[in-house]
Amino acid sequence: MRDLKDDKRFANTLARGLSVLRAFGPNDDGLGNLELSERTGLPRSTVSRLTFTLCALGYLTHGRHHEKYRLGPAALALGNIAGASFGFVETAAPIMQRLADETMTLLGVAIQDDDRMLIVKTWRPKNSTTTWLDVGYRMPLLTSSSGAAFLGALSRSELQKQMAGVADEERQRYEEARKRNQAKLLNDGYAFVQGDQRYNLSINAIAAPYRPSEFGEPVVFFSGARAQDLDDKRIADSHGPALVAALQELLHITGRRFPVMAEE
Known part of the structure; x- marks a missing residue:
């Protein structure tokens, strides 16, 4: 609810990356950059850079035969740690x-x-x-x-x-x-x-x-x-x-x- 965009301590790039991860729902069979852009309100070019980075870090996975992204092993591990x-x-x-x-x-x-x-x-x-x-x-x-x-x-x-x-x-x-x-x-x-x-x-x-x-x-x-x-x-x-x-x-x-x- 808080509006922190003007706070100098607020890392906008990190917030945008996390908003991509939060866009995934339990019933999603993968999401493409266009869908992620629509859900987050971020430009598609920004989403493309974020999904590339999140894939490189293991927070997203990207199938070879389609353009859909899914939460990756790093996100799963983080969720398990939080749950514990x-x-x-x-x-x-x-x-x-x-x-x-x-x-x-x-x-x-x-x-x-x-x-x-x-x-x-x-x-x-x-x-x-x-x-x-x-x-x-x-x-x-x-x-x-x-x-x-x-x-x-x-x-x-x-x-x-x-x-x-x-x-x-x-x-x-x-x-x-x-x-x-x-x-x-x-x-x-x-x-x-x-x-x-x-x-x-x-x-x-x-x-x-x-x-x-x-x-x-x-x-x-x-x-x-x-x-x-x-x-x-x-x-x-x-x-x-x-x-x-x-x-x-x-x-x-x-x-x-x-x-x-x-x-x-």
Whole structure:
């Protein structure tokens, strides 16, 4: 969300290279320079230089018989190293898998990625053949339950830091969302974007924040399913309290506290 382009410490070339890596999604069967240019907003000539460099460093691979790029072994290694540093995910795994099986919903962890929430881990109900969201999927901050839980868990100063350089009108939208969702988290223990406000009307989900010791900001645990299988009443009656109970179990094991406090 922050606009750092005018900050002298900001390395624009590095940022552009990373934006190319971030352009890849879990369902992409390779991307060409034109597609990468469209997704990143960078000129095709710039993308061409960046993909050449990323290939040379092993972060991308390029097949001989086509013009498509894929994430390479260096990117995979970096992802594995990052995943191994998420110690709380391993601790949460049996709790979240049990909840997925009991509720027949997809459980997952999402982290902030600019103005979106990025899914980094999922737990699916055993014996379920339904395809839901997967690792690498991104959800908008303002219109997803995961984004609502993240914003509600931020302090006023944390949000202000993230919104540095952003226009006043946009900053106000995020501050209003933070206050609104903070109240929901304090009252219910979870955030829930309902009805037409949801970015995807085919999916219903709730989310609750957790602040791991390894991170400087909250992450989010979410529970979701197709809207036809998970209506608002089921969320209020059973799924919401179940997610809150699972999170409380994790907080007890890890010695952390619920990352939302009322502000004066």
